[in-house]
Amino acid sequence: MALTEGLESIFQDVIKRNPGEAEFHQAVREVLESLGPVLVKYPEFAESKIIERICEPERQTIFRVPWQDDRGEVQINRGFRVQFNSALGPYKGGLRFHPSVYLGIIKFLGFEQIFKNSLTGLPIGGAKGGSDFDPKGKSDNEIMRFCQSFMTELWRIIGEHTDVPAGDIGVGGREIGYMFGQYKRLTNKFEAGVLTGKGLVYGGSQVRTEATGYGCVYFVEEMMKAHKNGLKGKKIIVSGSGNVAIYTHEKATELGGKVIAMSDSNGVIIDEKGINLDTIKTLKEVERRRIKDYCEYHKGAKFVANGNIWDLQCDVAFPSATQNELTGKDAKKLIKGGCIAVGEGANMPSTPEAVHTFIEAGTLYGPGKAANAGGVATSGLEMQQNAARDAWSFEATDTRLHSIMKNVYQICSEAAEEFGAPGNMVVGANIAGFIKVARAMTAHGIV
Ligand code: NDP
DSSP, X not given: OOXXXXXXXXXXXXXXXXXXXXXXXXXXXXXXXXXXHHHHHOHHHHHTTHHHHHTSOSXXXXXXXXXXXXXXXXXXXXXXXXXXXXXXXXEEEEEEEOTTOOHHHHHHHHHHHHHHHHHTTSSOOEXXXXXXXXXXXXXXXXXXXXXXHHHHHHGGGOBTTTEEEEOBTTBOHHHHHHHHHHHHHHHTOOOGGGOSSOOGGGTOOTTHHHHHHHHHHHHHHHHHHTTTOOSTTOEEXXXXXXXXXXXXXXXXXXXXOEEEEEEETXXXXXXXXXXXXXXXXXXXXXXXXXXXXXXXXXTTOEEEETOOGGGSOOSEEEXXXXXXXXXXXHHXXXXXXXXXXXXXXXXXXXXXXXXXXXXXXXXXXEOHHHHTXXXXXXXXXXXXXXXXXXXXXXXXXXXXXXXHHHHHHHHHHHHHHHTTOTTOHHHHXXXXXXXXXXXXXXXXXXX
């Protein structure tokens, strides 16, 4: 989609100032494509260069992470924390450990996080961090040594009122635990609110593990309800088999859908009877094995090595693995196969061509920054509980999450309507998320 002249010039400047960071460029462009009408209605945002300022992280930290593997050999990774925007509250956003991590990935995720966090209605700014460390195949001791070394640098720039990291790809409860332990040791403080996604026995919140997946399903159910439809009886595909994918499966199944395929980076499993979630949880959460092993336990299931999950037919798709995993061609196949709704559990899983294909076809499309906001929202609830030295029940927390996701849908829907794109959740999410941050930045002056 073409940008107005002013926005195109801002975009070209972003490319020039951030060379080689393709994912960051993509994330910025997608937001700018929605903002033309906002600048017409609020010219003051253009005058005070809010967009130029929002595209420039407030602070970026890159650091060395040395550690020793089990053979005693020294390994060196690179750590990142990009503190993007603190207009609405302390920086907040996950840490990703994956070999593909470089500055451009962290910046795209941090940029998205600003608008996502704004949509939750909670007082949290946007950030992201991580490392090019690959946790796959590492022993528990290696993971612990890496996490301790990572935190030995990170602790200087985080804090419950400053910056509150959480998990993302490759960072779950185990890693958060090791990092929390090291932070506690370095600072001599039990500062529960410094990390979220903690274990329940030391300040974690009920539902945080489930939150992103559950929240994504709540969002999609809301979107379908507005069109007098729902997940009941629907055939569903969920890509990935990590935290987001597992709890998307759980909630979608609870609401009457049937998940027939999941994946990991080695391939796709298909089980027309419905993928057995207990087996997936055991394989992925406990034994840390590959998804192909599912077929050892379910003889009717099929594994397609290096398969493309979007070749399959479904009613509803939940891309929940990684960025740019669903192309324009995949989107066309899905639509042809009868797919009526897409909920992005992952961040930016659809390429720009795929997004435009879904929007043009009238597919009910929930972009990541709205549909997967339930994870960070529940992290916000974890911070509230930590601040109050309190712990809420599962039911109470889930009820809050559900109402937050309904509200995210509502405000995206209203913004889309107000700015001339009814039903377009991309436009709605970008505009609603942006306006709140822009107003706060305006109130703070040129900082
Ligand atoms: P996990 O590490 O728990 O799971 C990631 C899953 O995606 C795994 O099945 C993994 O397979 C697969 N995957 C990762 N990278 C690739 C790749 N390059 N190609 C193919 N498959 C891949 O991560 P999460 O479930 O936490 O995160 C998934 C997505 O959801 C990410 O985009 C993340 O940013 C987003 N997200 C997560 C939130 C959270 O609360 N955790 C919140 C909001 C968004 P394999 O094991 O083989 O690598």
